Amino acid sequence: MKRHQVTIIDIAQKLNISKSTVSRALTGHPSVRSDTRQAVMELAQQMDYQRNMLAINLSSSQSKTIGIIVPEFVTSFFPIVIMGAQEIAAQVGYSVLISQSNETYETEVANAKVMLANRVDGVLISMTRETKNFEHFDVFKRKGIPLVFFNRVCHDIETPKVVVDDYEGAFKATEHLILLGKERIAHLAGPPSLYISRKRLEGYKDALRKHKRPILDDLIISYDLTLEKVKIYVKYLLDLPTPPDALFAVNDPTAIEAIKVIKEQGLSIPEQIAVVGFSNDYGSALIEPGLTTMAQPTREIGQVAAQLLLDQIHTDSSVWKPITRVLKTELIIRGSSQRN
Amino acid sequence: MKRHQVTIIDIAQKLNISKSTVSRALTGHPSVRSDTRQAVMELAQQMDYQRNMLAINLSSSQSKTIGIIVPEFVTSFFPIVIMGAQEIAAQVGYSVLISQSNETYETEVANAKVMLANRVDGVLISMTRETKNFEHFDVFKRKGIPLVFFNRVCHDIETPKVVVDDYEGAFKATEHLILLGKERIAHLAGPPSLYISRKRLEGYKDALRKHKRPILDDLIISYDLTLEKVKIYVKYLLDLPTPPDALFAVNDPTAIEAIKVIKEQGLSIPEQIAVVGFSNDYGSALIEPGLTTMAQPTREIGQVAAQLLLDQIHTDSSVWKPITRVLKTELIIRGSSQRN
DNA sequence: CCATTTTGTGGGAGCGTTCCCATGAAAATA
DNA sequence: TATTTTCATGGGAACGCTCCCACAAAATGG
Structure with missing residues (x-):
């Protein structure tokens, strides 16, 4: 017994207006009378309406989601990168879909498919250590989905990269x-x-x-x-x-x-x-x-990569500018090399 | 210049059959002739067709995605839990949408909204240390979306939990x-x-x-x-x-x-x-x-929590069975308490 | 005061699937 | 041969939203 979802149509009917108007009110379209907007907003709140991203995504054929494929989660490196990326993505209302390839080529290919199926707007990738074949990345290019490599980058493919020196x-x-x-x-x-x-x-x-x-x-x-x-x-x-x-x-x-x-x-x-x-x-x-x-x-790598990706997403040129951002490293001296 | 997505209609037209048949062939419906299926499969492959989850999700009004809200990513604990959960979810074709609340109540509430908007089929939560108000969880209950708490659980709400003793x-x-x-x-x-x-x-x-x-x-x-x-x-x-x-x-x-x-x-x-x-x-x-x-x-916490969540998702009773799984801890003795 | 622009709203197509129902052909039964 | 059953397929509504187009009412201008 599935509970009925609250939709804009429900709101429209209660208010005796059209769903178009409700949609406009909800999305902040300028041409809607302020008392109408007010009424819609209040009713929406009251019915705890939640906009259905599934529908919005389909309608706009973009998911407002970026995918991240990392080889592993065991070392602290990748989680921190993801943190950085998520931060930037969240700022502009993007969600993050994460999958790990477990350092396996097959899983990486499968993950890429999942990203494609979920219509992510762009993908951040750090490759498996065993990835030598890059065909599964080409499809992103063919479909015009931006890709940004970080850390473990692929040089056989023209795409932005974020690495350290x-x-x-x-x-x-x-x-x-x-x-x-x-x-x-x-x-x-x-x-x-x-x-x-x-x-x-x-x-x-x-x-x-x-x-x-x-x-x-x-x-x-x-x-x-x-x-x-x-x-x-x-x-x-x-x-x-x-x-x-x-x-x-x-x-x-x-x-x-x-x-x-x-x-x-x-x-x-x-x-x-x-x-x-x-x-x-x-x-x-x-x-x-x-x-x-x-x-x-580490965190900065994620931030820069996400920013680069978002830039690509928002410039609708279908060619990827293969910018490579090289971040600096810094020597931290501790006891394993030098007694203090 | 948006590149046209390959859809089942494209396949249908090329093959001069209806989209229904293509859909059936692709989803493995039994009543479709094997040569038709063959042809569809081949053409799909060749056109690198990817099923559009956005559409499928809307149509089935479920996202095949579980959400995970964790307070932070800094310690290794939560990434490992997520790893465990992701493993189990992936086995049954579920994706994972992750967000961190940064130990802030407001962010947690916002994250909950995002989960709702994305129509996740269920949510795994470990609360912020400052969460004292649980209204933002009630809405999941009202909407019939399963929730499983782990580690930092909420006892004011009847829901499955995974904790250690x-x-x-x-x-x-x-x-x-x-x-x-x-x-x-x-x-x-x-x-x-x-x-x-x-x-x-x-x-x-x-x-x-x-x-x-x-x-x-x-x-x-x-x-x-x-x-x-x-x-x-x-x-x-x-x-x-x-x-x-x-x-x-x-x-x-x-x-x-x-x-x-x-x-x-x-x-x-x-x-x-x-x-x-x-x-x-x-x-x-x-x-x-x-x-x-x-x-x-740690990893097991994620696995058990995800399993519990999936169980809830798949049993369509709208009431949550507030099962609490208590996992065992084990004393690891090292030098900070006892010289060996 | 009539012609034109602006403003707020409704109607409806479209996004890419799934799934139910209808349909016609072939196969099985009477 | 006539009738029923099965099988493979087509047609179209539905999912919930956005967005374009149309249209009436109100505001503006000459």
């Missing part, structure tokens, strides 16, 4: 270790499929080059970001005939995991081995010793 | 400290407006009573959960003529903040003062010393 961040992080006198700096890198992995690796290498240090391939390990594997790789590094005296990890979760392993092995941080991460996640300040890391403006 | 958890946490030989156990409690605060306080007191310890009012501080204040309160406690030798904090963020302050003050944990939290958040294992805490099954 991964190259520079990695460069500075590595340089920090070099200036501390570290000689053998290992790098636990992300999968080469991700642009950010490649950029960070590049920054790392260039810092070594600038300071005339050799680039030692056996100190560079590229892994798939499944944290369980960190233990294996770190142990491998520590067991090397001449183990590294510093480790630059591709992100904070990795670095934190590494610190745990190193502590288990009874080595002293930062003396025997210094550790630097990337992101300044929530846990980085908590772990002992505190993790030196390149902070990224 | 806060009383028992607090009792055990406190007892743990007592059995460790602690004599003056302070409690940094949450605001009394929250049921969980009251329950945890109660558990704390009853544990003291059971073990014939005095309940010392100056060791019980109730605060509004804004972390900046923790420093003030902890310092106050430590500056007492006879300071406490243990602290039971209402949640992990509070406990972690307290540990930081205590360490700053140069006191040894757990010898001079032991600390116990509640929740087993991500940071609890990272901080030094590790935080002893009552773990709550």
Whole structure:
């Protein structure tokens, strides 16, 4: 027994006016007499009428919703980005539809379909680490739905992106270790499929080059970001005939995991081995010793991405201006690299 | 220049059949010839047709979406709950509309309106710490939209709830400290407006009573959960003529903040003062010393809440069965209470 | 004082589906 | 062969809203 929804027609009938007028009154259309508007407003309130977005959306064929697809929710990074985006969206009356791809390509494709089906007005995406095929993004372009990539961006597709300066961040992080006198700096890198992995690796290498240090391939390990594997790789590094005296990890979760392993092995941080991460996640300040890391403006990433997306939505040009916003990173020095 | 959406009518025209048939073919209705279905499917694929949920939603007057309103996104707790809920929802084809109330009553009310306007089929809510008026929830009841509270529940309204056994958890946490030989156990409690605060306080007191310890009012501080204040309160406690030798904090963020302050003050944990939290958040294992805490099954809370909500949605009785699911907590002992 | 503009309102199409009812053809039954 | 049943399909209302067009009444202008 479905309870009847209160519609503008109900209001219209009670007031003995047409639904058009009610609609106009409710949406604040100027050409409606003020006493009519008054009456409508009051009755609406009284009947607790709620405008039916389902109908409005269909009628206007836009959902006033932006979709966000993120790979995971486990680290604090993505939730904070979402927070930032939601903030901006809410300011202009947009809702946010969130889905996580669980780092799986198939799920990402499915999520994209859901976004399409829900007729979101635009989508914010950070890709799966295993996404190598970008066809599921093309359809957005074909349908004229704006897309903005952030963090894990796709360079094969012309679209706005929001990233931090991964190259520079990695460069500075590595340089920090070099200036501390570290000689053998290992790098636990992300999968080469991700642009950010490649950029960070590049920054790392260039810092070594600038300071005339050799680039030692056996100190560079590229892994798939499944944290369980960190233990294996770190142990491998520590067991090397001449183990590294510093480790630059591709992100904070990795670095934190590494610190745990190193502590288990009874080595002293930062003396025997210094550790630097990337992101300044929530846990980085908590772990002992505190993790030196390149902070990224996480919330701001979400805000900027959402703003960029909204801009695209509101300029009705069907071409995407492939603006790339590069945000700055900042070195946060804590005990994992330098005793104070 | 709006690009025309591909609709079932387009498909129907190309195939020279009626839109009804296309609709049936697409939705898997049995009475449609298999070659017709085949043709429709293929053409749909080829034209990259996406069913328009906006229209489907209007037509079926349900959105296949559940709303989630949470107070914040900063701690790892709510994102993980959402993850759990999203998982369950996705399994049965439901989307999730998320909004955060930022711990503000007004925003919560606004969020509720948004949920209503979007015609969500049900809502999961964890209240703001300042919510004392529940009228904005009544409207859901009036409209027959299922509501499930979790974590921060509302007892003035008959609806399903998912909570952990806060009383028992607090009792055990406190007892743990007592059995460790602690004599003056302070409690940094949450605001009394929250049921969980009251329950945890109660558990704390009853544990003291059971073990014939005095309940010392100056060791019980109730605060509004804004972390900046923790420093003030902890310092106050430590500056007492006879300071406490243990602290039971209402949640992990509070406990972690307290540990930081205590360490700053140069006191040894757990010898001079032991600390116990509640929740087993991500940071609890990272901080030094590790935080002893009552773990709550965070993801499970989301899963159970979503399941309860879906059950309500699918049983079309208009009355809510006010089932309360109480999940178990578990004491995780780490260095903040006991050296190993 | 009549012609023109403005103002407030009603009527109705359209948004893209679903779903009920009708219809005609084929198949099954008498 | 005549009648009923099944099957596949078409037609059209409904979902609740917006928005364009039409129209009468009121306001303005020459």
